[in-house]
Amino acid sequence: MSEIIAEFAGRIRHAEATKTPLRLSGGGSKDFYGGPLCGEMLDTRPYAGIVSYDATELVVTARCGTPLQQIEAALAAQGQMLAFEPPHFGAGATLGGAIAAGLSGPRRAAAGAARDFVLGVKLMDGRGEVMNFGGQVMKNVAGFDVSRLMVGALGTLGLLLEVSLKVLPRPAAEATLRLEAPQGRALDLMNGWAGRPLPISATCWEAGDDGEILTLRLSGAHAAVASACGLIGGERVADAEAFWHALREQRAAFFTGDMSLWRLSLPSVAPPLDLPGAQLIEWGGSQRWLNSGAPAEIVRSAAAKSGGHATLFRGRIEARGAGAFQDLPAPLMALQKKLKLAFDPAGILNPGRMNREF
Amino acid sequence: MAFGLSGEDRKDMGNQRDKPAPPAAIDITGVIAALRRILPREGLLLGDEEGRPYECDGLTAYRQLPLLVALPESEDQVVAVLRFCSEAKLPIVIRGAGTGLSGGATPVANGIVLSLAKFMRILEVDPLARTARVQPGVRNIAISEAAAGHGLYYAPDPSSQIACTIGGNIAENSGGVHCLKYGLTVHNVLRLRLALIDGEVIEIGGAALDSPGYDLLALLIGSEGMLGVVLEATVKLTPKPQLAQVVMASFADVVSAGNAVARIIAAGIIPAGLEMMDKAATAAVEDFVHAGYDLNAAAILLAESDGTPEEVAEEISAMRAVLEVSGATDIRVSTDEAERLRFWAGRKAAFPAVGRITPDYLCMDGTIPRKRVAEMLTRISELSDDYALRCANVFHAGDGNLHPLIMFDANVPGELDRATSFGAGILELSVEMGGTITGEHGVGIEKVKQMCVQFSAAELSQFHAVKAAFDPHALLNPGKAVPTPRRCSEYRLTGTPRAAP
Incomplete structure (x- = not known):
């Protein structure tokens, strides 16, 4: 494994010296996400494998090129899981890519996001220097929290070599319910339930052929799930696992539209948005998907007005030209740029992927 | 290492610490005059006597008088103080309640203390969104008290929660006895309004669950007052569980107690709290708070379960089974809220209890x-x-x-x-x-x-x-x-x- 590290370091040092952009890539399953791809490919997949996993420690450490499937299988064998349910978006998805993209699945509102479960990273910066931040323990406040800063940075601050994640036991029981509710009512219900001690672990609202349906998953102790089912009502969904999996992987019918797919991240209590196109709501109201041909300015200003932001998740022709991510205010932008330079002074790591300016 | 030092032999160690190159000569009269123009009369503390209460935090062995203490009461005043210090290259130590145990708020000799004690307003509690917008000087427990009427609370509960402020919690990424299940400060803060050293004010995070760009929220939390001044925070509120119960188990040796902890986790249980005390600690505590601890045990474990009554019953019985297999010599389950609080009282009073015997x-x-x-x-x-x-x-x-x-x-x-x-x-x-x-x-x-x-x-x-x-x-x-x-x-x-x- 040390030869692979040496090879990565050689590539990065050469790129730094020659100011040649590098494109860090694992399985390529999230190539569509973020800004345009640019630079010579550096394939992270050779650096693979689980470094350590001890179920009683609730921690797994694995190399960046490890297939996400392999990690999930190892955890499942011990009755554990990655509670943030990272989307794979392809069979080749790697751990490094999942953490660099920083995306989370249906359980996010209840359990936390990818960044909430990262305990430590080993990374190689834009000078080819290998450094460790955080660690393999639950609580660690020594030094700035550089490891969480890496989550969602799309490889622009460093090549993630190893990642340590907190893992959780799989819930003893799960049940999925569906009930009819128009959007406004569904938002009220989700927010109301979230304020009560109920074991809701995922929500999905969608207007489909069979009406406006709110689907929700309950996870926890048998007794807790049973009593919540009684309280919430609705109808039990039989093939629930397939439903949540299709939602996470965006294989559900909603995601097969031929318009741009926007991800709106909003306060959960934001009222229904009046935007052209179809919507699907997750995370108790905090994540709203929009399939729409609306111009970027319209979508982004609606998101901002509601107190959130909009990401052009999968852009089609009509939205090209708009950046993937909502613009930052100037002082924040300046700060982000300085941070980028602190980790990658030559600006060679995935330039343009996170931000058009660097 | 935090000291509870009561002897006469206090050491003034501040001078041994690293400092940036001080300005060639500090024009103290000029500094005072400039700050007087920014702050109200009572917002500036000068001299040894007024500075004395600020010479240390919870790490009392390290003491250092600051040049002066600034107590702004508005955002504009904080910004103006920062601009002035930034131009004058005057070091700043930000301070909340001063309960920190690592000397994070120990003053520096050539700098000022910027106290946020006057920023103690809870600006908004939104029960539907389950958030509270608070100023940095608000005490940790005050947030839970303000939210209690809505069946909500702020989850991180450091032992000093009666006194420590949310601003300090953010600086330290504070935990508490419930963080295995409910997370640390970093998992419970959604947004910060932050003043940078040059007086620029920025918003980090927001009312949504994420924001574009690098995750500065994670970087700021736990940054020990070295990156910016928190002016306001939006924190997550958690629904109060219907019921909480605690199991107290005694062990004849610490190894069995340690193994029992691993076994509980291996059984797929994430207790709301899982604490251990050895014999020296229980002896000190029992004398002080009479929590009813088993003084013959080499170690005791406290394991809490919370949730619906059915859920708690299920989890307690599962934990009891694990503890029995792990060789617990005695197992007691709290029968009512008063007893649960008594079991915890000992743990929470452990530091002062030890302080009494040494x-x-x-x-x-x-x-x-x-x-x-x-x-x-x-x-x-x-x-x-x-x-x-x-x-x-x-x-x-x-x-x-x-x-x-x-x-x-x-x-x-x-x-x-x-x-x-x-x-x-x-x-x-x-x-x-x-x-x-x-x-x-x-x-x-x-x-x-x-x-x-x-x-x-x-x-x-x-x-x-x-x-x-x-x-x-x-x-x-x-x-x-x-x-x-x-x-x-x-x-x-x-x-x-x-x-x-």
């Missing part, structure tokens, strides 16, 4: 992998013999976060030094066992040397680069948390005291 003590804060807890206890007990100093142990066992309390008498020549070496030994063992020197108390000035053991020169210089992106002249909390390379080479040269003197 003139001084020093509190450590390492975190190690759970499976090495028993081994660590054995090593600590060996070190205790080597240094001829008593040590009581209280742990957040579920997190592997240890708080050994080293007892000493600062009036006995050499004991403070021995205690410090003992503490350094424990911190270095924590790193050696794959852990960290600090789980929740912060590095501050106290553990800044041990940062050299945990991090390489390249890692430390990366921390400095991050710091420089926010604060290029190192004016915010200088000398704290991240050591200079020179300091580390000195530390490495002198070696680490492991054997008894």
